[in-house]
Amino acid sequence: MTRKRREALAAYAFLAPDVLGLLVFVALPMLLAFAVAFYKVDGFGGYQFVGLGNYRLMADDAQLLDSLRITGIYVLAFVPLAFLVSLGLALLVRDHFRGIGWVRASFFLPNVISLVVVGLVWQFLLVDKQGAVSGLLRPFGLEDVSLLGTPQLALATYILISVWFVMGYQMLVFLAGLKDIPADLEDAARVDGAGRWQRFRYVVWPLLRPTSFFVLVNSTIGAVTGLQAFDLVFVLTRGGPARSTSTVVFYIYEQAFTFNNVGYAAALTTLVVGLLVLCTGLMFGLTRGGRFSED
Amino acid sequence: MRTKRAWLLPVAAHLLALITVAPLLWVLFSVLKPPDEMFSMGWPSNLTLDNLQYVLLRIPLPRFLWNSALVSVVVTVIALFFHSMAAYALARLRFPGRGLIFSGILSTLLVSLPVILVPLFLVVKQLGMLDSYAGLIVPAIFHAFGIFLLRQYYLNIPRELEEAADLDGCGYWRRYWSVILPISRPVLASLSVLFFLANWNAFLWPLTITRNPDLRVIQLGISGMQGQYASAWNLILAASVVAALPTVAIFLAGQRRLVEAMKTTGLK
Numbered sequence: 001m002t003r004k005r006r007e008a009l010a011a012y013a014f015l016a017p018d019v020l021g022l023l024v025f026v027a028l029p030m031l032l033a034f035a036v037a038f039y040k041v042d043g044f045g046g047y048q049f050v051g052l053g054n055y056r057l058m059a060d061d062a063q064l065l066d067s068l069r070i071t072g073i074y075v076l077a078f079v080p081l082a083f084l085v086s087l088g089l090a091l092l093v094r095d096h097f098r099g100i101g102w103v104r105a106s107f108f109l110p111n112v113i114s115l116v117v118v119g120l121v122w123q124f125l126l127v128d129k130q131g132a133v134s135g136l137l138r139p140f141g142l143e144d145v146s147l148l149g150t151p152q153l154a155l156a157t158y159i160l161i162s163v164w165f166v167m168g169y170q171m172l173v174f175l176a177g178l179k180d181i182p183a184d185l186e187d188a189a190r191v192d193g194a195g196r197w198q199r200f201r202y203v204v205w206p207l208l209r210p211t212s213f214f215v216l217v218n219s220t221i222g223a224v225t226g227l228q229a230f231d232l233v234f235v236l237t238r239g240g241p242a243r244s245t246s247t248v249v250f251y252i253y254e255q256a257f258t259f260n261n262v263g264y265a266a267a268l269t270t271l272v273v274g275l276l277v278l279c280t281g282l283m284f285g286l287t288r289g290g291r292f293s294e295d
Numbered sequence: 296m297r298t299k300r301a302w303l304l305p306v307a308a309h310l311l312a313l314i315t316v317a318p319l320l321w322v323l324f325s326v327l328k329p330p331d332e333m334f335s336m337g338w339p340s341n342l343t344l345d346n347l348q349y350v351l352l353r354i355p356l357p358r359f360l361w362n363s364a365l366v367s368v369v370v371t372v373i374a375l376f377f378h379s380m381a382a383y384a385l386a387r388l389r390f391p392g393r394g395l396i397f398s399g400i401l402s403t404l405l406v407s408l409p410v411i412l413v414p415l416f417l418v419v420k421q422l423g424m425l426d427s428y429a430g431l432i433v434p435a436i437f438h439a440f441g442i443f444l445l446r447q448y449y450l451n452i453p454r455e456l457e458e459a460a461d462l463d464g465c466g467y468w469r470r471y472w473s474v475i476l477p478i479s480r481p482v483l484a485s486l487s488v489l490f491f492l493a494n495w496n497a498f499l500w501p502l503t504i505t506r507n508p509d510l511r512v513i514q515l516g517i518s519g520m521q522g523q524y525a526s527a528w529n530l531i532l533a534a535s536v537v538a539a540l541p542t543v544a545i546f547l548a549g550q551r552r553l554v555e556a557m558k559t560t561g562l563k
Contacts, residue, residue, distance in 0.1 A: 010467035014384035017377045021437035026403045029414035097305035106312035112546040114496035116514045130334040249409040256413045
């Protein structure tokens with residue numbers, strides 16, 4: 001056997017376990033979603049071909065449209081808010097000061113804890129009238145406001161808790177991006193008399209473009225199909241009140257595992273994938289793929 | 296002006312950090328209160344470990360913890376082994392189809408669990424792994440992120456190291472096992488912190504494929520208490536603290552490693 005062939009064979013052997021696993025547990029399910037979407041599946045596994053029937057059902061599904069609208073609002077509020085907060089935090093802890101270790105760790109800490117615990121913790125803090133948050137609102141006469149019990153406030157609360165959860169992670173990503181910016185560029189701007197804001201606007205911000213792109217895409221994918229769209233909703237509100245926090249991912253889960261509409265759930269899955277591809281493409285266009293300059 | 300700013304920003308940072316962790320500290324404090332004082336804003340009549348003791352002794356919490364520990368450790372070990380093998384091939388060996396396989400692996404990064412949950416459930420059911428440790432463990436192993444990160448690391452290892460082993464007549468397996476693996480200890484340590492945390496905190500997948508109470512992982516266990524103990528907040532929170540303490544401990548111990556791994560993901 002030639003050396004070249006031996007090397008290739010060895011490589012395939014090294015790759016085999018992971019490639020096989022990814023094929024069976026990621027690629028196959030992905031393809032399967034598109035296939036199962038054409039079937040009506042009953043709970044016992046009987047498949048009946050219905051063509052585009054599942055897709056036709058979507059048009060009349062008010063709850064689906066609602067969950068898409070809620071997911072849309074969530075993405076439009078959460079993504080920019082999380083972006084600004086985490087970029088702000090990154091700039092705040094960029095330069096060394098006393099106790100910076102504990103400060104960075106504190107911002108990151110919520111991200112280490114599971115979303116189940118996060119959901120339970122906030123439920124406790126937000127218990128109507130008795131919880132700690134009501135206590136904080138008492139001096140303002142707002143102690144009777146039910147943050148998780150009022151539809152519109154529940155969605156806003158869910159968004160804020162999500163930001164609290166992810167901001168430390170995004171902050172770290174921004175810190176890494178900031179670290180890559182050559183110090184002499186900023187020093188040069190400083191010598192030229194640029195103030196703090198000008199240095200940020202004309203030196204740091206343009207150079208941070210690839211990082212910003214990564215954060216935006218990552219954050220959007222996370223918002224639409226990430227675990228906070230399921231785990232947190234499941235524990236915090238179960239989609240309520242009045243379905244006001246029922247994200248599309250949560251709705252798909254309900255369709256599949258509560259109502260046993262596996263085929264319909266598969267069709268919904270393909271819809272979400274389509275939307276996600278669209279979103280990512282849009283952001284790619286808007287940020288020019290995260291390239292550095294205007295070229 | 297400059298001196299004014301010099302202390303303003305750090306003070307603001309410290310304040311914000313305190314506000315960020317305040318909810319967690321408050322819960323930790325509440326768990327130490329007697330049940331009927333959970334919601335009192337003042338200092339409790341006494342501090343007690345009863346709540347923690349109760350959930351550890353009267354509820355099968357240790358069983359849940361054991362299940363989570365078992366699944367997390369096994370997934371982490373196997374995943375790191377497979378990922379480092381794949382990454383070694385992708386970074387150090389030449390073979391037809393390398394670029395194609397690498398982009399194929401990378402493209403799976405766009406797929407998150409909630410997206411493929413329903414069909415993945417069907418696959419795992421077909422394989423007869425519902426309601427089993429295998430069902431909890433096997434699908435959780437395969438994730439392109441680790442492969443990608445390890446490959447980046449392996450690309451930067453100098454050729455000479457392997458050449459020496461080659462001259463000594465080592466095969467590819469020996470080169471991987473005796474040369475590459477030992478020098479990748481730091482990156483493997485970072486990834487193991489990350490993988491362990493992710494699996495310890497997993498909820499959706501275990502919720503989907505297990506029914507058997509004996510297979511319940513800790514996240515399922517505490518979320519189940521929500522319904523069972525309704526508003527017994529002393530128990531629900533005590534169990535949550537027990538579930539979160541290992542992750543916080545691992546985070547504080549492996550903070551630097553975790554940060555390194557996280558940063559690298561954001562870089563390229």
